[in-house]
Amino acid sequence: MDWVSENLDLIGSLTLEHLRQSVIAIAAGFALSLPLGWVAWRYRLLRGWVITVTGLLYTIPSLALLMILPVVAGYPATSETNLVIALTIYAIAIMVRAVTDGLDSVDPAVRRSATAVGYGAARRFWAVDLPLAGPVILAGLRVTAVSTISLATVGILVGVTNLGYLFTNGLQRRIVPEVLAGIVAVAVIALLIDLALMAAGRTLMPWARGAAPARRSAAEAAS
Amino acid sequence: MIEFRNVTKRFPDGTVAVDSFDLVIPSRRTTVFVGSSGCGKTTLLRMINRMVEPTSGTVEIDGEDVAAKQGVALRRSIGYVMQNGGLMPHFTVAENIATVPRLNGRTRRAARARALELMDVVGLDTAMADRYPSQLSGGQQQRVGVARGLAADPNILLMDEPFGAVDPIVRAELQRELIRLQRDLDKTVVFVTHDVDEAFLLGDQVAILAEGARRLQVGSPSEITENPADDFVAAFIGADRGKRALRVKQTPRGRVLVDAEGRTQGVLVEGEG
Ligand SMILES: Nc1ncnc2c1ncn2[C@@H]1O[C@H](COP(=O)(O)OP(=O)(O)O)[C@@H](O)[C@H]1O
Numbered sequence: 384m385d386w387v388s389e390n391l392d393l394i395g396s397l398t399l400e401h402l403r404q405s406v407i408a409i410a411a412g413f414a415l416s417l418p419l420g421w422v423a424w425r426y427r428l429l430r431g432w433v434i435t436v437t438g439l440l441y442t443i444p445s446l447a448l449l450m451i452l453p454v455v456a457g458y459p460a461t462s463e464t465n466l467v468i469a470l471t472i473y474a475i476a477i478m479v480r481a482v483t484d485g486l487d488s489v490d491p492a493v494r495r496s497a498t499a500v501g502y503g504a505a506r507r508f509w510a511v512d513l514p515l516a517g518p519v520i521l522a523g524l525r526v527t528a529v530s531t532i533s534l535a536t537v538g539i540l541v542g543v544t545n546l547g548y549l550f551t552n553g554l555q556r557r558i559v560p561e562v563l564a565g566i567v568a569v570a571v572i573a574l575l576i577d578l579a580l581m582a583a584g585r586t587l588m589p590w591a592r593g594a595a596p597a598r599r600s601a602a603e604a605a606s
Numbered sequence: 607m608i609e610f611r612n613v614t615k616r617f618p619d620g621t622v623a624v625d626s627f628d629l630v631i632p633s634r635r636t637t638v639f640v641g642s643s644g645c646g647k648t649t650l651l652r653m654i655n656r657m658v659e660p661t662s663g664t665v666e667i668d669g670e671d672v673a674a675k676q677g678v679a680l681r682r683s684i685g686y687v688m689q690n691g692g693l694m695p696h697f698t699v700a701e702n703i704a705t706v707p708r709l710n711g712r713t714r715r716a717a718r719a720r721a722l723e724l725m726d727v728v729g730l731d732t733a734m735a736d737r738y739p740s741q742l743s744g745g746q747q748q749r750v751g752v753a754r755g756l757a758a759d760p761n762i763l764l765m766d767e768p769f770g771a772v773d774p775i776v777r778a779e780l781q782r783e784l785i786r787l788q789r790d791l792d793k794t795v796v797f798v799t800h801d802v803d804e805a806f807l808l809g810d811q812v813a814i815l816a817e818g819a820r821r822l823q824v825g826s827p828s829e830i831t832e833n834p835a836d837d838f839v840a841a842f843i844g845a846d847r848g849k850r851a852l853r854v855k856q857t858p859r860g861r862v863l864v865d866a867e868g869r870t871q872g873v874l875v876e877g878e879g
């Protein structure tokens with residue numbers, strides 16, 4: 384464990400790099416998945432296509448994607464952009480489905496009720512459909528976040544530095560604590576991001592807490 | 607006044623939910639559509655606020671065709687109460703009631719003040735203002751639904767089986783409250799139910815409907831009870847049974863009215879009531 388105490392600075396800076404790359408990809412994937420998921424939900428004909436195509440993205444091997452993207456898009460493979468774009472693509476692969484499922488989960492009676500009291504289509508989407516889809520979307524986002532943070536380590540194979548460096552460097556130099564430190568650091572930030580998302584969900588969706596069962600006493604039920 | 611003129615609604619799948627329907631709904635009275643499930647009551651109601659567009663014919667409010675009005679604005683100007691309240695599960699009680707004032711651009715503070723005021727009107731403890739609908743009983747949710755329908759002070763209130771999902775005791779209480787509210791507020795209420803007793807209790811005008819919103823009889827509860835259009839209506843309103851089939855019984859102290867179960871329902875007095 385000497386290696387760890389001597390290299391705290393390195394671990395710290397790699398963790399920050401890693402966190403930055405992951406968070407950008409998660410946020411971009413989320414933002415892009417909202418319109419894509421909405422389109423898939425709203426237009427039945429497109430639905431099968433969008434879900435299948437985005438789902439298939441997930442089957443592209445990550446290393447292959449990291450080597451093909453630079454050729455197609457014309458940026459260096461070693462650039463952070465390369466990794467962030469690849470991670471965003473994988474995030475979309477998970478999130479589009481979650482957004483569509485989330486919008487599907489909204490009770491049609493509530494949607495009709497919103498229309499009946501005078502919500503226009505756009506306003507209803509932001510004030511009713513999207514918030515009520517929130518719990519399902521959040522569940523998808525949490526999976527996306529953890530998977531993105533773990534997947535990001537592959538960047539080191541094309542020369543993008545992050546916590547993955549501790550794996551390759553540790554393996555080459557046979558420093559077991561270095562590899563372990565990498566694993567622990569990835570797990571810790573994945574856990575922290577997950578906790579942060581859960582906390583955000585509780586703050587933004589207080590109504591979903593303890594969701595289903597109505598709390599009613601006999602006295603209340605009779606009034 | 608709301609007027610249906612030769613209104614037909616055929617859904618894309620071919621179902622004719624409403625077939626050549628005509629009716630005048632007077633202002634400041636309660637009109638009840640009563641009929642079995644699937645006879646087109648909800649479709650009629652939704653054609654008033656343009657949630658459903660007629661295939662042919664027109665619906666007019668005070669002489670103006672609703673088709674000429676902007677749908678969203680029209681719906682904000684008409685109260686709508688539905689079964690199970692139709693509340694937004696992610697809005698608190700106060701936010702639910704304040705929905706329409708907020709949509710109409712009232713400030714959050716003004717809308718909340720209005721919501722608290724309406725909680726009083728419909729008999730809800732304002733301590734519940736910040737609860738979510740899932741934390742209320744069915745009866746309380748219905749009251750919130752009624753309060754929301756009244757929040758923008760609409761002239762017209764549409765109610766689609768609003769008390770259908772609550773138990774009989776709570777339903778009776780909500781019915782009494784609605785009668786009280788209507789006395790104070792003087793709205794044009796269009797109320798849908800499949801329960802004849804509820805229709806006769808609440809309606810100034812009752813329209814008994816069959817499949818395709820075919821009018822079997824339209825009139826006041828008294829007119830219908832005294833003179834059912836045909837045997838079907840007589841059977842439907844239960845004129846021959848239960849508490850509407852009364853016979854006179856002579857007692858030492860005068861004549862009383864006895865129902866089909868043999869229970870005395872009242873005393874027969876002479877002269878105009
Ligand atoms: N959106 C729709 N598409 C097709 N058929 C419908 C639709 N809405 C209602 N219907 C049909 O129209 C008829 C009347 O429905 P509705 O007005 O809901 O009746 P009620 O409210 O009296 O129970 C029923 O046969 C119902 O199945």
Ligand SMILES: [Mg+2]
Pocket residue numbers: 644647648649766
């Ligand atoms: Mg109905």
